[in-house]
Amino acid sequence: MSDPNERLSKLAATFRDLEAYVQQEKVRVIHFGVGAIGAEVVRALLNNPEFEIVGAIDASAAKAGKDLGDAAGIGHTLGIPVAYDPESLLKDTYADVVVHCTGSSLTEVYPQLMSIVAAEKSIISSCEELAFPWVRFPEISQKLDRRAKETGVRVLGTGVNPGFVMDMLPMMMATASQQVKSVRIERILDVTTRRIQLQRKAGVGLSVSGFQQAATAGAVGHVGLRESALMIADSFGWRMDDVSETLEPVIARERRKNEYFAVEKGYVLGLRQAARGLVSGQEAVRLDLEMSLGANDPHDLVEINGSPPIRAVIQGGIQGDAATAAIIVNCLPAIARSRLTGLLSMRELPAIPYFRPRSQQREEE
Amino acid sequence: MSDPNERLSKLAATFRDLEAYVQQEKVRVIHFGVGAIGAEVVRALLNNPEFEIVGAIDASAAKAGKDLGDAAGIGHTLGIPVAYDPESLLKDTYADVVVHCTGSSLTEVYPQLMSIVAAEKSIISSCEELAFPWVRFPEISQKLDRRAKETGVRVLGTGVNPGFVMDMLPMMMATASQQVKSVRIERILDVTTRRIQLQRKAGVGLSVSGFQQAATAGAVGHVGLRESALMIADSFGWRMDDVSETLEPVIARERRKNEYFAVEKGYVLGLRQAARGLVSGQEAVRLDLEMSLGANDPHDLVEINGSPPIRAVIQGGIQGDAATAAIIVNCLPAIARSRLTGLLSMRELPAIPYFRPRSQQREEE
Numbered sequence: 001m002s003d004p005n006e007r008l009s010k011l012a013a014t015f016r017d018l019e020a021y022v023q024q025e026k027v028r029v030i031h032f033g034v035g036a037i038g039a040e041v042v043r044a045l046l047n048n049p050e051f052e053i054v055g056a057i058d059a060s061a062a063k064a065g066k067d068l069g070d071a072a073g074i075g076h077t078l079g080i081p082v083a084y085d086p087e088s089l090l091k092d093t094y095a096d097v098v099v100h101c102t103g104s105s106l107t108e109v110y111p112q113l114m115s116i117v118a119a120e121k122s123i124i125s126s127c128e129e130l131a132f133p134w135v136r137f138p139e140i141s142q143k144l145d146r147r148a149k150e151t152g153v154r155v156l157g158t159g160v161n162p163g164f165v166m167d168m169l170p171m172m173m174a175t176a177s178q179q180v181k182s183v184r185i186e187r188i189l190d191v192t193t194r195r196i197q198l199q200r201k202a203g204v205g206l207s208v209s210g211f212q213q214a215a216t217a218g219a220v221g222h223v224g225l226r227e228s229a230l231m232i233a234d235s236f237g238w239r240m241d242d243v244s245e246t247l248e249p250v251i252a253r254e255r256r257k258n259e260y261f262a263v264e265k266g267y268v269l270g271l272r273q274a275a276r277g278l279v280s281g282q283e284a285v286r287l288d289l290e291m292s293l294g295a296n297d298p299h300d301l302v303e304i305n306g307s308p309p310i311r312a313v314i315q316g317g318i319q320g321d322a323a324t325a326a327i328i329v330n331c332l333p334a335i336a337r338s339r340l341t342g343l344l345s346m347r348e349l350p351a352i353p354y355f356r357p358r359s360q361q362r363e364e365e
Numbered sequence: 366m367s368d369p370n371e372r373l374s375k376l377a378a379t380f381r382d383l384e385a386y387v388q389q390e391k392v393r394v395i396h397f398g399v400g401a402i403g404a405e406v407v408r409a410l411l412n413n414p415e416f417e418i419v420g421a422i423d424a425s426a427a428k429a430g431k432d433l434g435d436a437a438g439i440g441h442t443l444g445i446p447v448a449y450d451p452e453s454l455l456k457d458t459y460a461d462v463v464v465h466c467t468g469s470s471l472t473e474v475y476p477q478l479m480s481i482v483a484a485e486k487s488i489i490s491s492c493e494e495l496a497f498p499w500v501r502f503p504e505i506s507q508k509l510d511r512r513a514k515e516t517g518v519r520v521l522g523t524g525v526n527p528g529f530v531m532d533m534l535p536m537m538m539a540t541a542s543q544q545v546k547s548v549r550i551e552r553i554l555d556v557t558t559r560r561i562q563l564q565r566k567a568g569v570g571l572s573v574s575g576f577q578q579a580a581t582a583g584a585v586g587h588v589g590l591r592e593s594a595l596m597i598a599d600s601f602g603w604r605m606d607d608v609s610e611t612l613e614p615v616i617a618r619e620r621r622k623n624e625y626f627a628v629e630k631g632y633v634l635g636l637r638q639a640a641r642g643l644v645s646g647q648e649a650v651r652l653d654l655e656m657s658l659g660a661n662d663p664h665d666l667v668e669i670n671g672s673p674p675i676r677a678v679i680q681g682g683i684q685g686d687a688a689t690a691a692i693i694v695n696c697l698p699a700i701a702r703s704r705l706t707g708l709l710s711m712r713e714l715p716a717i718p719y720f721r722p723r724s725q726q727r728e729e730e
Contacts, residue, residue, distance in 0.1 A: 044543055047543065047544055048543070160541060164540065164541050165541075168540075168716065169537075169538070169541075171716075171717050171720075172534075172537045172716060172717065173534070174695075174719075175529065175533075175691070175692055175695050175696075175717070175718060175719065176525060176529050176530075176534075176683055176688040176691055176692055176695075177687075177688070177691050178409055178412065178413070178690070178691040178694055178695065179412055235717050235720045237721065306691070307687055307691065308683060308684035308687040308688055308691070310679060310683055311679065311680050311681070312677050312678065312679045312680075313677065313678050313679075313680065314675060314676065314677045314678075315676050315677075315678065316676070318541055318673060318675055319673035322542075322672055322673040323541040323542070323673055325543070326540070326541055326542050326543040326671070326672065326673070327540055327541055329543055330539075330540050330541075330543065331540075346716065347715070347716050347717045347720055348715070348716075349715075349716055350712070350713070350714075350715065350716065351533065351536075351537060351711065351712050351713075351714055351715065351716045351718075352536050352537065352540070352600050352712045353540060353716075354539075354540065355536075355600045355712055356602065
């Protein structure tokens, strides 16, 4: 080690490493909410060297205080404690983006979102009602947008649905069509092997009257069809007269069971939900969703009624939880780097949100 | 008309009209090249009140001097003469974007592109080799990019393929997947009722040796597979070892005829073309294209080998010419309004290029 040349060369190597490290510019992520989706996102983040988890938050007694690796069921610890109190962690941690996976209801998660934005962190959230909140929640949307602009950050709600299969995917495909008169999307999910939360959300195992009660209470039903319909209409510049939604049970014709349920004949296998948007009295947007035990021919279908017409079928359908985690992770680079501020939706992101140009020259001009 | 109130109210109405007109901000388009694709784009532009064709250019004796409506086979005149000399028209016409549909070869159309850029107009071109020119034509790409930045305009090559089915569509779909290991796209076209130029490009009616000669001369074969493979690899951050291309004839097993050809048994029904891109010795991109008379089961197939895997089939396949026209027209608003300058590709456009926010507030901040 006394050879000056050797020391110089070691020093140079260190600087090269340092330079490489700085050039990497990892996206620093705080993870908020370690439920089923949250845990899936944690796994996805760990798979990608572009991201670094620098903090974690979960308010539930079952998760708070644990190591994030244990809380998310990774199989090993990560050296990241799950904090109970968001305020102090958000304030004291240097991070670019908070991945937020705590709930579907915008009014419920709104205080969390505001405290993140106040701490000058951008947000990607799996909150379904945040995917396109402007029409249904104008006041909350304006407040979030204004506060995010003040603190110079971005807020995005996304996921597989709403956020992709029943809105962004058809809108992106419609780039190859013109004079589009209507759009139809169908998503048929067999929930047999899916997580129990999703099966319960679909009403599996309930009696018909139990399904109706749970639907009225909002405990059964998919959140997001209205958001998707509104985003599609707005993107095509359509002024919709109305969006009507229906929700009905899929009834078992024979006994059927899986790991979590044994459904008697006449009881509920799941749900069939639809949204219809009219423009000048004509059906312009039609979204059909079925989530049920043993659903026949699971698939996603996109139909663009334009010139040319486009009809695409995704065989088996896009796997929900894995896709939601992928979408969140793929949008992280765009949210971390964008020059926009405020409340965004998927359509304001670049076409390939995960694409990271080697030279950022264009953006910096 | 002597009632001052009435006159005032008429004046106010006029101002409202004027304001509405100004707010419309029509995109002013010069149309360059009135071949089969060009004529399709003209029809698409006329269908959309957002655009205004303010000039037309075609160097061929059959088109120049005619009215654009006649040259494009619209069925009526448009009051727009087709100019022979691009230079003076480009210089003297106030326009935002030139829609350029004159050829597939970038080296051939390069002088046209440079003169458009010099006239401070943005370009959307159907030139296949312009869709992702950086790797194969680095010098031309740099010159176009530099000149476009100097004059503050944008240059984009796009169309159904390359530009959409075999590159942008799978890359956009991959937003819902992660850890993507490979991408496969298959496009099977039955050219029976397609325009004769496409059938000749596919080699329909040739003998096998005629096909080989025409392929060697570049008269037969689809242009763009390599561009698509390179764009995909670059977007995923893959360093490809190599892209290999193959081109072979589809041979008739029995006599088959259509409007333009009677193909004897043993002669050529069309082409089968493929591109394979290797990353670290593994096949990461695989593109298969068949264009032939009576091709079995025409479709587009997209396979994303990631987590989750995605497999989408577009039944019948996206109709080429109509889709190319739609894509060009749908990208016009983004190209007219973008704040970027230089040589772009589809992936630098917004996810929904045809979407025009009612308030441009965000962009202007």
